Amino acid sequence: MNAVNQSKPVVVGAEASVPIKTVSIDKKALSGYLLATPPLLFLIIFFLVPSILLFVASFWTSKTFTMIPAATIANYARTLSASGFYDSLWISMQNGFWTATLSTVISAPVAYYIVYKTRSNAVLYLALVSWFSSYLVRVYAWRTILGTTGVINSTLQQFGIIDQPLEWLVFSKFSVIITLVHIMLPFTLLLLVSGLRDIKKDYLEASADLGGGGFTTLWKVIIPMAHKSIVSSFMFTFVLAASDYITPQLLGGRDAMTTGLLIANQFRSVGNWPLGAAMAYLLLAVFMLVYATLLGVLRAANLAPGKRYHD
Amino acid sequence: MTNSIELTGISKSYGSLTALGKVDLTVKRNEILTLLGPSGCGKTTLMRIIAGFEQPTTGKVVIDGKDSTSLAPEQRPVNMVFQKYALFPHLDVFDNVAFGLRLKKTPKDVIKREVIKALELVQLETYKNRWISELSGGQAQRVALARALVNRPAVLLLDEPLAALDLKIRHHMLNEIKRIHEETSTTFVYVTHDQDEAMILSDRVVLLNKGGIEQIGGPEEMYWSPRTLFAAKFFGDTNIVGGTYGASTGEGQIQLPFGRFAHAPKVALQAGPVNVSIRPETLSLAPAHGHLAEGEFLGKVKDTSFIGNRVIYRVAVAGGTLDLKCQQLPTPGSHTLPPGADVSLKCKPESFVVLPA
Numbered sequence: 144m145n146a147v148n149q150s151k152p153v154v155v156g157a158e159a160s161v162p163i164k165t166v167s168i169d170k171k172a173l174s175g176y177l178l179a180t181p182p183l184l185f186l187i188i189f190f191l192v193p194s195i196l197l198f199v200a201s202f203w204t205s206k207t208f209t210m211i212p213a214a215t216i217a218n219y220a221r222t223l224s225a226s227g228f229y230d231s232l233w234i235s236m237q238n239g240f241w242t243a244t245l246s247t248v249i250s251a252p253v254a255y256y257i258v259y260k261t262r263s264n265a266v267l268y269l270a271l272v273s274w275f276s277s278y279l280v281r282v283y284a285w286r287t288i289l290g291t292t293g294v295i296n297s298t299l300q301q302f303g304i305i306d307q308p309l310e311w312l313v314f315s316k317f318s319v320i321i322t323l324v325h326i327m328l329p330f331t332l333l334l335l336v337s338g339l340r341d342i343k344k345d346y347l348e349a350s351a352d353l354g355g356g357g358f359t360t361l362w363k364v365i366i367p368m369a370h371k372s373i374v375s376s377f378m379f380t381f382v383l384a385a386s387d388y389i390t391p392q393l394l395g396g397r398d399a400m401t402t403g404l405l406i407a408n409q410f411r412s413v414g415n416w417p418l419g420a421a422m423a424y425l426l427l428a429v430f431m432l433v434y435a436t437l438l439g440v441l442r443a444a445n446l447a448p449g450k451r452y453h454d
Numbered sequence: 455m456t457n458s459i460e461l462t463g464i465s466k467s468y469g470s471l472t473a474l475g476k477v478d479l480t481v482k483r484n485e486i487l488t489l490l491g492p493s494g495c496g497k498t499t500l501m502r503i504i505a506g507f508e509q510p511t512t513g514k515v516v517i518d519g520k521d522s523t524s525l526a527p528e529q530r531p532v533n534m535v536f537q538k539y540a541l542f543p544h545l546d547v548f549d550n551v552a553f554g555l556r557l558k559k560t561p562k563d564v565i566k567r568e569v570i571k572a573l574e575l576v577q578l579e580t581y582k583n584r585w586i587s588e589l590s591g592g593q594a595q596r597v598a599l600a601r602a603l604v605n606r607p608a609v610l611l612l613d614e615p616l617a618a619l620d621l622k623i624r625h626h627m628l629n630e631i632k633r634i635h636e637e638t639s640t641t642f643v644y645v646t647h648d649q650d651e652a653m654i655l656s657d658r659v660v661l662l663n664k665g666g667i668e669q670i671g672g673p674e675e676m677y678w679s680p681r682t683l684f685a686a687k688f689f690g691d692t693n694i695v696g697g698t699y700g701a702s703t704g705e706g707q708i709q710l711p712f713g714r715f716a717h718a719p720k721v722a723l724q725a726g727p728v729n730v731s732i733r734p735e736t737l738s739l740a741p742a743h744g745h746l747a748e749g750e751f752l753g754k755v756k757d758t759s760f761i762g763n764r765v766i767y768r769v770a771v772a773g774g775t776l777d778l779k780c781q782q783l784p785t786p787g788s789h790t791l792p793p794g795a796d797v798s799l800k801c802k803p804e805s806f807v808v809l810p811a
């Protein structure tokens with residue numbers, strides 16, 4: 144805008160008169176803008192500004208807890224050349240992938256049942272109730288259930304099925320993913336339920352009417368139509384689970400060092416904020432890559448809408 | 455095989471609610487049969503039982519000579535046009551129409567030929583690449599028809615297919631459906647609660663009421679010879695007048711509040727109280743003149759509505775105890791009589807429909 148105004152001063156007057164006209168004529172548009180202002184402001188203040196600051200900071204340097212403005216890609220280079228980053232990324236991606244896959248796959252039939260098979264919302268509410276307990280309570284609950292002296296191990300020992308407690312139940316990938324799935328399920332369930340609610344039963348009946356059995360209807364109608372909510376359910380869970388560092392710390396054993404923890408450490412104990420910022424942006428880039436891959440896979444598998452199957 | 459569908463003893467209950475009770479119905483090959491009735495009478499339920507979306511509580515569904523009672527919808531040789539079309543928004547027009555054929559593993563070139571043919575039938579061949587969101591209501595309706603018809607079903611089911619369209623397009627689509635029926639020679643079962651639609655379209659009308667069949671017949675039969683009071687009132691406008699038949703009044707005589715009329719009943723009729731349905735267009739009306747001829751009686755105009763091709767009078771008769779609706783055909787230069795005018799009315803007793811009260 145500014146550039147235009149400077150190079151063509153004549154336009155300024157004409158442009159200035161336009162907003163006045165618009166405002167006086169289009170009250171509807173104006174109220175629309177006014178309504179959109181609070182959420183926009185919220186996004187700008189709490190998301191956009193910090194993100195930009197963080198991005199800028201990722202090119203700075205640091206000396207124990209103080210940031211020094213600079214313009215260097217050293218933080219990125221350092222992160223990408225350290226094997227620890229890749230190790231943590233591998234753990235994070237596994238956590239993200241398995242949690243997102245399992246919670247989406249587990250939620251899907253439940254959501255289907257809630258939307259098409261029952262008129263009551265009891266199951267939905269039941270799932271949401273688990274949300275009311277705090278995150279940490281749920282983590283510790285799983286620690287108790289899976290621990291070496293926990294419910295499962297002691298029961299198995301009592302029945303003589305095992306002699307020694309199963310160590311891998313707790314402090315392993317297994318326990319981390321079980322706990323994360325439990326934490327994420329209400330989210331995926333809600334997203335999938337609201338996605339399926341948009342697909343009226345008519346569409347499923349139309350498919351059956353045209354000769355589609357259950358599986359055909361699932362692959363050719365439900366999944367393509369629910370594409371958006373499946374992708375958002377998967378990505379939402381993926382991002383939250385992959386960046387989580389509390390559950391892995393409490394239950395991960397050797398697999399505790401996720402990228403999330405690595406980043407958090409830069410901000411908390413190490414005090415190298417620019418390095419942490421660079422890592423955070425690298426993680427963001429990886430998430431975008433995962434997102435693009437997911438979209439590509441669904442498209443390749445013909446599970447995305449907007450494809451023509453004829454010439 | 456002359457029947458496309460044979461339903462015997464079909465009933466359907468939802469818990470304590472009986473949506474359908476013991477329905478027997480045959481649909482003949484290539485006819486257009488309409489299921490007509492007020493809201494909640496069970497039209498949709500009956501159609502969904504034919505399509506296989508609902509299991510009847512009792513009874514047998516035979517489609518094309520084959521017992522299909524326990525067949526899933528995808529195994530039945532019927533196709534349905536949904537009220538809200540239910541076209542797949544993630545597919546374009548061509549792929550929507552091709553959906554059924556692809557599931558049957560039809561060869562590609564056959565699919566292409568058949569889909570284009572079906573789109574030509576509904577005059578939308580140039581729309582094959584459109585997305586569903588880019589269609590108007592009437593166009594979506596045609597695509598839905600093509601998507602069903604391309605499978606060459608033994609029976610095409612249509613559940614109030616025009617309900618979502620506005621009046622003008624509705625009339626146009628009605629004629630289109632008639633044309634398409636003639637061109638495809640398929641059996642159509644058409645659900646509607648609009649009697650005009652049913653009359654225009656049908657070979658036979660099935661009038662449903664409270665989960666049962668009230669009467670089945672051709673449009674003219676349904677209009678002129680209703681067998682129940684419900685049927686008489688459902689089709690068009692009519693005057694229902696209470697009276698007495700036979701007995702004290704004499705064989706073949708009907709006593710009405712405004713006179714006694716000779717009537718030869720078409721069906722066996724018990725002497726006693728009756729309801730008589732008198733169509734407004736069977737009454738003729740003239741300014742009152744000196745003496746009353748045979749079959750004439752006096753009345754006073756209460757109000758009039760001039761509708762262009764007809765004038766509707768509401769006339770108080772029998773000393774003001776009864777209002778009759780009377781419909782006249784205006785001609786250029788004829789004058790509508792004003793309210794308050796004394797008139798003489800003449801009825802055609804042979805057109806009376808006399809029903810036991």
Ligand SMILES: Nc1ncnc2c1ncn2[C@@H]1O[C@H](COP(=O)(O)OP(=O)(O)OP(=O)(O)O)[C@@H](O)[C@H]1O
Nearest residue numbers: 468471473491492493494495496497498499500647
């Ligand atoms: N799934 C269901 N559960 C319970 N009752 C139902 C169900 N479907 C229909 N009914 C009831 O069965 C009766 C018949 O319904 P139906 O939908 O067949 O009526 P209709 O003739 O199609 O009416 P409309 O003209 O309003 O579409 C109604 O009383 C309705 O409330």
Ligand SMILES: [Mg+2]
Nearest residue numbers: 497498499613
């Ligand atoms: Mg209905």
